[in-house]
Amino acid sequence: MLERSVTLSFKGCVQGALLCMPGFPGVVALGMVFGTVAAQKGLTFLETIMINSLVFAGASQFVAMEVYSDPLTWGSLIAMVGVTAAVNMRMLLIGASLRPWLGQVPAYKTYPALYFLTDLNWLISLSEYEKGTRDWGVYLGSGLFTWTVWSLSVIPGYFAGSLISDPKAFGLDVILPAFFSALLVPLWKGKRQTVSWLVAGAVATTTWALVGGYWSIFTGAIAGALAGAYLDD
Amino acid sequence: MTDGMFSADAMFMLAVLGMTVATYTLRAGGYWVMGRLPLTQRVRRGLEALPGAIIVSTILPIVLQGGLAVGLCLIVAAAAQIKLRKEYIAVFCAAAAAAGMRAAGI
Numbered sequence: 001m002l003e004r005s006v007t008l009s010f011k012g013c014v015q016g017a018l019l020c021m022p023g024f025p026g027v028v029a030l031g032m033v034f035g036t037v038a039a040q041k042g043l044t045f046l047e048t049i050m051i052n053s054l055v056f057a058g059a060s061q062f063v064a065m066e067v068y069s070d071p072l073t074w075g076s077l078i079a080m081v082g083v084t085a086a087v088n089m090r091m092l093l094i095g096a097s098l099r100p101w102l103g104q105v106p107a108y109k110t111y112p113a114l115y116f117l118t119d120l121n122w123l124i125s126l127s128e129y130e131k132g133t134r135d136w137g138v139y140l141g142s143g144l145f146t147w148t149v150w151s152l153s154v155i156p157g158y159f160a161g162s163l164i165s166d167p168k169a170f171g172l173d174v175i176l177p178a179f180f181s182a183l184l185v186p187l188w189k190g191k192r193q194t195v196s197w198l199v200a201g202a203v204a205t206t207t208w209a210l211v212g213g214y215w216s217i218f219t220g221a222i223a224g225a226l227a228g229a230y231l232d233d
Numbered sequence: 234m235t236d237g238m239f240s241a242d243a244m245f246m247l248a249v250l251g252m253t254v255a256t257y258t259l260r261a262g263g264y265w266v267m268g269r270l271p272l273t274q275r276v277r278r279g280l281e282a283l284p285g286a287i288i289v290s291t292i293l294p295i296v297l298q299g300g301l302a303v304g305l306c307l308i309v310a311a312a313a314q315i316k317l318r319k320e321y322i323a324v325f326c327a328a329a330a331a332a333g334m335r336a337a338g339i
Contacts, residue, residue, distance in 0.1 A: 044237055054249055064252060071242075072244040080252060085259065090291070091260045092266075114257075171330070173303075177296075179323075186318075193285055204290035216290055217287065
């Protein structure tokens with residue numbers, strides 16, 4: 001199979017940032033809610049900015065704030081790191097699936113860029129790769145853009161918690177899952193996907209019912225990938 | 234503006250550092266491992282199936298937790314995408330459907 005080489009351009013970065021726009025209201029709403037939660041838990045402004053911009057992983061930050069206590073003990077410190085790792089376990093798989101895409105790019109560029117890996121820019125990069133894009137600026141631009149928006153959106157949330165008191169009323173909470181759902185559509189090619197997705201769905205549902213939390217993403221994704229790997233045409 | 238606004242607790246910073254390192258390790262770890270596995274036909278097929286499987290496994294628990302309204306919104310998004318192939322519109326339709334259903338009390 002002839003593979004075109006992977007490039008990086010500013011134009012690609014801009015394109016990546018633009019492709020984030022459908023998810024933009026969802027990211028802003030989530031970031032603002034995190035700012036509000038952080039303020040309610042008694043974090044200082046600096047602490048809020050640090051946890052939000054350095055960890056840069058939405059769901060895990062919320063779960064970590066659930067186990068946060070003031071003053072912070074060693075026990076709750078370890079719990080915060082532990083739940084963060086558990087919630088972000090899916091990053092292992094998301095990163096793995098980018099290997100064919102970014103594998104040609106030198107390591108000194110990809111490893112710093114992987115810091116900006118999120119579900120959103122992963123999803124965008126992946127659907128662009130499917131369409132034949134080989135400019136990894138799409139990944140980088142969407143990652144940097146998401147990070148910037150995420151970092152800024154926490155600020156109004158911290159100071160004016162009641163700005164969006166109920167994101168659900170505006171349907172803001174369904175934006176990211178809806179984006180996922182929309183981008184799943186072009187990935188469907190035939191029987192292989194049907195079987196793999198059914199397996200993933202069944203295992204994820206079972207895991208969710210038995211243990212709850214975020215483990216279902218991990219178990220379901222692995223089961224679905226294995227089904228895809230062992231299903232011969 | 235209080236003085237405390239720009240202060241940070243040492244233990245808290247340590248927690249943030251731990252969370253950052255853990256998350257980065259996961260972000261880079263899967264990618265790193267895949268560079269060291271021989272890319273056989275099976276591994277390739279598994280990697281190809283992975284994205285869809287991740288998406289399905291991410292969405293389903295959200296639907297189970299969110300109930301009928303969320304499930305319907307995601308069906309709206311998928312249907313709009315099948316018809317129009319425009320993510321913007323699909324996402325907008327889903328959010329509008331959610332806002333509408335919540336206003337109606339579903």
